[in-house]
Amino acid sequence: MDKKIYFASDFHLGTPDYAESRAREARIVSWLNFIEPDCGELFLMGDIFDFWFEYAKVIPKGFIRIQGKLAAMADKGIKIYFFKGNHDMWVRDYFTKEIGMEIISDELVIERNEKRFYLHHGDGLGPGDAKYKFLRKIFRSRLCQWLFARLDPNLGIGMASAWSQGSRAAQTEKEVFMGEDKEWLAIYAKEQLQKQHFDYFIFGHRHLPLDLDLGNESRYVNIGEWINYNSYAVFDGIDLKLEYFTGKP
Incomplete structure (x- = not known):
């Protein structure tokens, strides 16, 4: 491989307020500048925005710097994948038309340099959380999206912004490792291994950087989040590594 593959998720742009989100966006753009020279593919694996909804003629305002940077990277031939997370599941075709990103709704299986990857944001997988899994089906339904689109954008986006202030991403406490036998995404990965082999399972959603054998x-590698950790994963063609962006050379 001449170029590396990068994985990141859970930027949660938009929360908890404008100032913190704007500073985080600047940090992420700095990271994108840092990886751009040797980046061949970029996987943005969900919850890039704390809320996103595309009306027919309206999108949430803001986040212009990261969109501009991603567009510039795509124009240079870097392939970018955008996974729907549980916060930005209502992404449609705007980013495909304007930037050229490929939208991934659920899991994606890829093979690079004879290594097999199972990729997913991570929401709705593994045991338990039946309530969310039920709500996920409702929120992802065309009827739910059609009904929300009937709301005036000021009302709809305003309601969603208010909800975001109480979301998990708006909290500053760090997640705690529960033990491999209780980490639901590790459990899910082991179940998948009973069916077929994957060299790497890469998820976001958990908000805790993890690398489990x-x-x-x-x-199983969880790429963490950018509120507390600034963590990401990189595959150089030989090995996958979990790394942290410090902003320093």
């Missing part, structure tokens, strides 16, 4: 030369 699942046995049989398979690993």
